[in-house]
Amino acid sequence: xxxxxxxxxxxxxxxxxxxxxxxxxxxxxxxxxxxxxxxxxxxxxxxxxxxxxxxxxxxxxxxxxxxxxxxxxxxxxxxxxxxxxxxxxxxxxxxxxxxxxxxxxxxxxxxxxxxxxxxxxxxxxxxxxxxxxxxxxxxxxxxxxxxxxxxxxxxxxxxxxxxxxxxxxxxxxxxxxxxxxxxxxxxxxxxxxxxxxxxxxxxxxxxxxxxxxxxxxxxxxxxxxxxxxxxxxxxxxxxxxxxxxxxxxxxxxxxxxxxxxxxxxxxxxxxxxxxxxxxxxxxxxxxxxxxxxxxxxxxxxxxxxxxxxxxxxxxxxxxxxxxxxxxxxxxxxxxxxxxxxxxxxxxxxxxxxxxxxxxxxxxxxxxxxxxxxxxxxxxxxxxxxxxxxxxxxxxxxxxxxxxxxxxxxxxxxxxxxxxxxxxxxxxxxxxxxxxxxxxxxxxxxxxxxxxxxxxxxxxxxxxxxx
Ligand code: SF4
Numbered sequence: 001x002x003x004x005x006x007x008x009x010x011x012x013x014x015x016x017x018x019x020x021x022x023x024x025x026x027x028x029x030x031x032x033x034x035x036x037x038x039x040x041x042x043x044x045x046x047x048x049x050x051x052x053x054x055x056x057x058x059x060x061x062x063x064x065x066x067x068x069x070x071x072x073x074x075x076x077x078x079x080x081x082x083x084x085x086x087x088x089x090x091x092x093x094x095x096x097x098x099x100x101x102x103x104x105x106x107x108x109x110x111x112x113x114x115x116x117x118x119x120x121x122x123x124x125x126x127x128x129x130x131x132x133x134x135x136x137x138x139x140x141x142x143x144x145x146x147x148x149x150x151x152x153x154x155x156x157x158x159x160x161x162x163x164x165x166x167x168x169x170x171x172x173x174x175x176x177x178x179x180x181x182x183x184x185x186x187x188x189x190x191x192x193x194x195x196x197x198x199x200x201x202x203x204x205x206x207x208x209x210x211x212x213x214x215x216x217x218x219x220x221x222x223x224x225x226x227x228x229x230x231x232x233x234x235x236x237x238x239x240x241x242x243x244x245x246x247x248x249x250x251x252x253x254x255x256x257x258x259x260x261x262x263x264x265x266x267x268x269x270x271x272x273x274x275x276x277x278x279x280x281x282x283x284x285x286x287x288x289x290x291x292x293x294x295x296x297x298x299x300x301x302x303x304x305x306x307x308x309x310x311x312x313x314x315x316x317x318x319x320x321x322x323x324x325x326x327x328x329x330x331x332x333x334x335x336x337x338x339x340x341x342x343x344x345x346x347x348x349x350x351x352x353x354x355x356x357x358x359x360x361x362x363x364x365x366x367x368x369x370x371x372x373x374x375x376x377x378x379x380x381x382x383x384x385x386x387x388x389x390x391x392x393x394x395x396x397x398x399x400x401x402x403x404x405x406x407x408x409x410x411x412x413x414x415x416x417x418x419x420x421x422x423x424x425x426x427x428x429x430x431x432x433x434x435x436x437x438x439x440x441x442x443x444x445x446x447x448x449x450x451x452x453x454x455x456x457x458x459x460x461x462x463x464x465x466x
Contacts, residue, residue: 011325017157019325021156022154022155026154030316032261033316047252047253049373051371052372055250059307073210076271077275078272078287079286083288100196102196105128105198106132107199108133108224110234111310112235113201113234114146115290115333132192133220134181147327148312149311151312162180170184198282201214203254205240205287215264253372293345302383307373314336315336318366319365329356339360339380343357351392354392360377362380362381
């Protein structure tokens with residue numbers, strides 16, 4: 001589902017069944033996260049703060065830790081590449097495939113590969129690229145976009161998925177979840193065997209050992225790198241952590257924050273390609289570190305967003321995300337993290353996404369659940385200031401001017417008149433007021449019944465009765 005609409009207009013038009021799926025799916029994850037964290041830790045907040053400090057320390061010293069990770073990876077037998085842009089990363093992947101005469105790639109879930117639109121790029125260049133994570137596979141069959149970082153099809157119910165499978169020729173309509181997964185499994189098993197290259201992401205990379213930590217719940221990443229000769233790991237430069245033992249903190253928080261599990265079902269540590277000491281695995285391993293604006297973010301007032309470990313907890317708790325779904329954010333990363341990150345990753349196209357940080361009530365819930373304690377509300381406010389400084393005007397139709405609002409609030413006579421007018425609005429349709437800004441505003445919204453105007457009387461009576 002692709003849209004250019006602003007978030008509020010998109011949310012207004014969202015079919016009720018999608019809103020229901022997103023709300024139920026995200027709330028369930030939020031509840032499980034809370035139970036899991038409070039049952040496991042006496043002071044979950046202290047661990048969040050520690051994880052935030054580990055990630056922030058890494059960012060402050062990123063060149064040093066990245067250098068160390070590259071040295072260790074190369075020492076372990078991997079070939080390391082640096083991609084400045086998404087296009088560079090795509091080209092490097094294509095070049096690797098051509099170097100081993102490959103035209104078929106199978107991949108596990110990787111938000112970075114979504115960010116660079118890898119599948120479309122490979123298809124255009126005559127290569128097949130198949131998603132092996134079930135949710136991502138369904139997104140691919142539908143030519144859709146993921147609407148959540150962790151659960152890409154949170155917006156779909158099983159009837160819609162059964163329709164997708166039927167259209168894709170994977171059997172007659174059947175919405176039994178076991179049948180759906182069995183059909184996906186039997187289709188994908190062949191794809192694992194046919195593929196010449198397997199691509200994964202990487203949740204963390206240890207600068208101490210070059211070890212890549214990779215988590216999945218379906219075990220598909222293992223298959224991606226077991227059945228073929230070449231493994232490519234595509235990883236954002238911010239995924240480095242100083243030591244192996246830091247993984248104990250971060251993996252504990254990632255699983256609980258993402259899905260409420262104690263530990264993700266499959267947690268792999270990949271040291272390098274196969275060797276005498278490690279006879280199983282691919283013959284070649286390539287690690288691509290992707291920058292794609294991350295260095296610029298690191299030098300900006302938004303650098304804390306690079307602590308993100310892509311758990312999705314801020315999406316699950318966000319009242320705006322729950323009502324609007326991930327597609328409303330018009331970019332790969334939705335929810336509060338996306339509202340901060342997407343305008344930054346857009347580079348020169350920043351103004352196109354400058355309205356996203358306004359889609360927040362600034363309630364602070366996203367910061368409270370973030371396992372690496374990112375000050376998301378603060379970053380959203382910094383974005384709003386930046387847009388104002390740079391004169392970017394991208395507001396929904398009819399958004400009232402704050403200067404006008406300020407005059408209204410600070411002039412008692414005008415305020416009293418507006419209260420009287422407010423009462424009258426119960427009987428008048430806004431569409432009938434011949435002011436274009438009012439009509440544009442009314443097109444997007446409806447007014448609730450007026451309930452104000454009683455405070456002054458209440459206060460006067462209270463003074464009298466004292
Ligand atoms: S910003 Fe925090 S809560 Fe949101 S996805 Fe990233 S790590 Fe998770």
